[in-house]
Amino acid sequence: MGKGNSKQHQxxxxxxxxxxxxxxxxxxxxxxxxxVSWFGFYALFLSR
Amino acid sequence: MTKVQLPLSxxxxxxxxxxxxxxxxxxFVGGLMGLLQTLVRSGKYTLPFNxxxxxxxxxxxxxxxxxxxxxxxxxFQFSLMGKTVGISDKQLKVAWLSFxxxxxxxxxxxxxxxxxxxxxxxxxxxxxxxxxAFYIGLALVIVxxxxxxxxxxxxxxxxxxxxKGEKSPLPAFMVIINMLMWFIATIGxxxxxxxxxxxxSLGYAETINVLLSRTLFWYFGHPLVYFWLLPAYMAWYVVIxxxxxxKLFSDALARMAFILLLMFSIPVGFHxxxxxxxxxxxxxxxxxxxxxxxxxxxxxxxxxxFATFETTGRRKGFKSLFGWFKKLPWKDVRFxxxxxxxxxxxxxxxxxxxxxxxxxxxLVHNTIWITGHFHLTAATTVVLTFFGITYxxxxxxxxxxxxPRLNKLGIIQTFIWTFGMTIMSGSMHIQGLLGGPRRxxxxxxxxxxQVATWINYQIAQAVGGxxxxxxxxxxxxxxxxxxxxxxxxxxEYPIAVEEDDAEPTPKILENWYLWIGITIALILFxxxxxxxxxxxxxxxxxxxxxxxxxx
Ligand SMILES: [Cu+2]
Numbered sequence: 001m002g003k004g005n006s007k008q009h010q011x012x013x014x015x016x017x018x019x020x021x022x023x024x025x026x027x028x029x030x031x032x033x034x035x036v037s038w039f040g041f042y043a044l045f046l047s048r
Numbered sequence: 049m050t051k052v053q054l055p056l057s058x059x060x061x062x063x064x065x066x067x068x069x070x071x072x073x074x075x076f077v078g079g080l081m082g083l084l085q086t087l088v089r090s091g092k093y094t095l096p097f098n099x100x101x102x103x104x105x106x107x108x109x110x111x112x113x114x115x116x117x118x119x120x121x122x123x124f125q126f127s128l129m130g131k132t133v134g135i136s137d138k139q140l141k142v143a144w145l146s147f148x149x150x151x152x153x154x155x156x157x158x159x160x161x162x163x164x165x166x167x168x169x170x171x172x173x174x175x176x177x178x179x180x181a182f183y184i185g186l187a188l189v190i191v192x193x194x195x196x197x198x199x200x201x202x203x204x205x206x207x208x209x210x211x212k213g214e215k216s217p218l219p220a221f222m223v224i225i226n227m228l229m230w231f232i233a234t235i236g237x238x239x240x241x242x243x244x245x246x247x248x249s250l251g252y253a254e255t256i257n258v259l260l261s262r263t264l265f266w267y268f269g270h271p272l273v274y275f276w277l278l279p280a281y282m283a284w285y286v287v288i289x290x291x292x293x294x295k296l297f298s299d300a301l302a303r304m305a306f307i308l309l310l311m312f313s314i315p316v317g318f319h320x321x322x323x324x325x326x327x328x329x330x331x332x333x334x335x336x337x338x339x340x341x342x343x344x345x346x347x348x349x350x351x352x353x354f355a356t357f358e359t360t361g362r363r364k365g366f367k368s369l370f371g372w373f374k375k376l377p378w379k380d381v382r383f384x385x386x387x388x389x390x391x392x393x394x395x396x397x398x399x400x401x402x403x404x405x406x407x408x409x410x411l412v413h414n415t416i417w418i419t420g421h422f423h424l425t426a427a428t429t430v431v432l433t434f435f436g437i438t439y440x441x442x443x444x445x446x447x448x449x450x451x452p453r454l455n456k457l458g459i460i461q462t463f464i465w466t467f468g469m470t471i472m473s474g475s476m477h478i479q480g481l482l483g484g485p486r487r488x489x490x491x492x493x494x495x496x497x498q499v500a501t502w503i504n505y506q507i508a509q510a511v512g513g514x515x516x517x518x519x520x521x522x523x524x525x526x527x528x529x530x531x532x533x534x535x536x537x538x539x540e541y542p543i544a545v546e547e548d549d550a551e552p553t554p555k556i557l558e559n560w561y562l563w564i565g566i567t568i569a570l571i572l573f574x575x576x577x578x579x580x581x582x583x584x585x586x587x588x589x590x591x592x593x594x595x596x597x598x599x
Contacts, residue, residue, distance in 0.1 A: 019362055022369050023354040030350055030394065034343075037398040041408050044481070048411070 053131055053543060060130045060140060061445040065531070066147055067123020068442055070154070071116050071434075072527045078111035079520035086472070086513030089506045091490045100598055101489035102167040109170030110161060113272075113426070115154050118189065120434050121279045122146070122196045125223040127441060128282065129200055131541055132217035133207035139199050146195035153188025156181050167597040169487065171265060172245070174256045177592035179599070180249045183241050190234050190241075197227040215553055218299055219286050219543060225306040226278040228564065232571070233271035233314055240264035248592060255589025259326045259582050266317035267575065270339075274313040276426055278306065280433035283386055284353055287437070290542035291383050292376055294360030297352045299546055303557040305352070308345040311567050312338055315574030319404040323413050326586065331578040332406065338574060339404045346397055353390065381458030382450070382542070385436035388466050389429040396425040399477070414487075417480020423473040432465060435523060440539050442530040449537035450530065457526055464519040472512025479505035 056064075081104040087093040088101055095101065126143060129135060135143065159181075160166045166178035172186075204220050216224075244261050247253040285302045289295055296302070318335035321327060361372020377383045399421045402408045412418060439458050443450050450458075480486070484502040493499045556562070 018359075020355050020358055022358045022372065023351060025369070026354045027347060027351045030347070033394065034398045034401060037395075038401055038405070038408075041402045041411065042405075045407050045411050 053541065054134050056127065056130050056445065056541075059137075060126075060135055063140060063143055063147065064123050064127045064130070065442070065445050067119045067126070068438070068445070068527070068531075070151065071120040071123065072524055074111045074116035074119065075520055076524050078108050078116060079517055081105070081108035081111070083513050083517040086506075086510040089490050090510035091492075091503060091506065092510075100164060100167055102169070102597060103161060103164050105487070105489075106161050106167050106169050107158070110157060113170050114186075114189065115158075117276045117426075117430070118193055119150065121226070121275065122150075122193060124279055124434075124437060124441065125200065125226065125282075126196070127445070127541075128219040128223055129203045131543065132220045133203050135199075135203055136206070139203060139206075142195060143199045146192045146199065148192070149195060150189050150192030153185045153190075153192060155185070156188065157185030160185060165599060171269070173265075174245070174248075174258045174261045175590035175593045176597050177249050177594055177599075178597075180246060183245045183249055187238060187241050187246070190238050193234070194231060197231050200224060200227050215299075215555075215558060218296070218302060219282060221303055221558070222278065222282045222285070222306050225310050226275060226282075228567075229271050229278070229310050229313055230275050232567065233268045233275070236264045236267035237269075240268075255591055257583070257586050257589050259324065259586055260579075262321065262324065263317065263327070263579065263582060266320040267314070268317075269320055270317050271313040273422070273426065274309055276430045278309060280386070280389065280430050281306070281309075281349060283433050283437055284349065284390060286544050287542050288353070288383065288386060289356045289360070289544035291380065292357065292360050294356050294363070294544065296544045296546045296550075297356045297359065299550060300553045300557060301348060301352055303553065305345040305348045307557065307563050308348075309342065310563060311570055312341040312345070314567065315570045316342075316404075318574075318578075319409075322406050322409045326582060327578055328581060331574070335574050336404055336406060338570070340401070343401070379455075379459070381455050381462060382436055382439050384459060385439070385462045386433040388462060389432035389436065392424055392428040392432070392466075392469075396421065396429055399424065412480055414485060415480035416476045416484045416486040419486045420473045420476025420480060423469060423476065428465070428469050428473070432462065435461070435465075438523075438527065439530070440542060442527060443534055443537075443539035444541050446531050446534075447536055447538075448530060448534035449539050451534055454526055454529055454534060457522065461519055461522045461526065464515060464522065468512045468515030468519055470512075472509050472516060475505040475508035475512065479509075 084095065084104050085101070085108060088095060095104070126135070157166070160179050161182065166172075166182035168176045168178045168182070172178060172182070200223055204216055204224055207220070208214075208216065215221075240261050244253075244256050244264070248256045286296065289297065316335050316339040318324075318327060318332045319339045322332055322336075357376060358372050361375045364372075364375055366372040366375055376387070399417075403412060403418065403421060412421075435458075439450050439455070442448075479502050482501050482505075483498055484505065490506075
């Protein structure tokens with residue numbers, strides 16, 4: 001493990017492995033979900 | 049990177065399997081009690097032989113919440129340690145001692161509950177008084193787990209001495225964090241049991257400081273849930289990447305998340321006591337703020353998991369934004385069960401933030417929403433991940449294989465569990481928002497409009513509970529198959545390795561003095577003044593109440 005210098009001759013695969021756009025969007029959606037649910041329950045609290 | 053996997057000897061495997069046996073016997077016993085509870089609460093069934101509802105409720109909570117989890121976790125963690133840093137013969141002997149001490153304690157507590165002498169629920173709130181054997185049994189379980197913790201500490205220490213300058217294997221690091229947290233947290237409940245409950249239940253002390261006992265309990269009670277969750281995180285960080293054919297996303301991120309969880313799991317117990325009179329609201333506020341810090345390592349974990357999925361999928365050639373998602377091994381139960389566990393943690397975590405917010409806590413406090421919440425987090429997220437681990441761990445230990453047939457049964461089990469829990473936990477959440485109380489046996493509360501809105505949800509819980517019990521029977525069957533009957537072979541112990549071009553992990557992440565120091569400082573900050581307050585200004589203590597629980 002860890003031998004050879006894959007970095008050198010496979011710049012493409014390396015680039016694609018570090019494409020984390022989907023991850024970024026997914027985590028943002030997660031944050032939005034948490035906020036929306038929190039404010040939803042807060043509204044329920046206020047309405048009671 | 050150094051070699052991560054050591055072979056497990058027959059002798060060690062026997063120990064780890066012993067823990068698994070207690071786990072699955074507990075699952076059956078505790079699950080049966082859960083089924084009975086939901087049936088009673090449907091209003092259509094009464095328990096035979098005069099068995100008290102609160103007896104089976106206590107068995108359910110103690111056996112599943114305290115026994116199943118602790119045995120599974122300690123067994124699984126021992127196997128991780130054995131795989132990565134190894135165990136000596138002497139350590140193995142002490143590890144067996146921990147098993148037996150825990151088992152004796154468990155049996156002692158279980159018998160006391162079953163004969164109706166300890167129907168005090170798993171939180172054992174004073175002034176309900178159980179028979180001393182119950183508290184002594186619990187204390188033994190804790191002492192046994194401490195022995196295990198110190199064996200783990202010793203294992204890493206010995207490894208470190210033999211591998212000067214190397215960073216500890218990630219799984220071992222995570223185990224140590226969890227056991228440190230467990231040790232620091234259980235000091236609270238052990239103090240409560242030894243200093244307050246045992247003398248009082250024996251009659252040496254006439255009264256008990258109720259508020260202090262509850263505060264010490266919740267000092268332990270919140271880290272308890274993280275003690276369940278961290279082994280699931282271990283699987284998500286180091287096992288799942290391997291199963292999906294990928295690599296560890298970031299060793300340093302994983303360690304940092306675990307350190308943050310250690311720091312912010314303990315000084316936060318007041319979020320379980322937000323309605324407690326006798327605690328200054330300022331300190332409740334401070335502990336709520338500290339509670340919210342847990343969002344950080346949780347989202348770090350989510351990020352890391354998504355990133356592992358995406359990186360692995362892209363490496364396999366998926367270009368579109370979420371194309372990598374489809375490529376995940378959905379037909380492999382070792383992946384599917386923990387994945388559904390992760391998914392359940394999204395609403396579970398969101399619900400947890402609601403619970404910890406003072407105003408919204410008033411909305412759900414002591415309602416069955418809370419029960420729904422921990423059936424989503426503990427009984428779905430954690431338990432499905434533990435099942436997911438079982439599918440490879442047990443055959444690995446018994447020298448057998450997870451066959452395609454057992455894999456298929458596992459997938460069916462996962463669906464049964466998900467379906468049953470969606471119904472049961474979902475209806476608990478809704479009924480809680482309608483004001484339905486938790487803990488209580490069936491009652492019509494002398495009628496009333498609001499009460500009438502609850503019964504359909506209680507029937508739904510009985511339906512969900514029945515489906516879940518079928519799931520338990522299937523899981524126990526799979527466990528027995530994997531232990532005795534599956535064909536002989538080699539089942540992989542999946543531990544992911546780092547990327548070839550991974551950045552080196554900063555040394556500071558293994559500075560134990562620093563992280564333990566901050567943890568203790570935060571605890572002292574969050575608890576010292578309010579506890580002094582509680583001791584100084586408490587009302588007179590309470591004498592015991594036995595008749596309330598039918599003693
Ligand atoms: Cu908590």
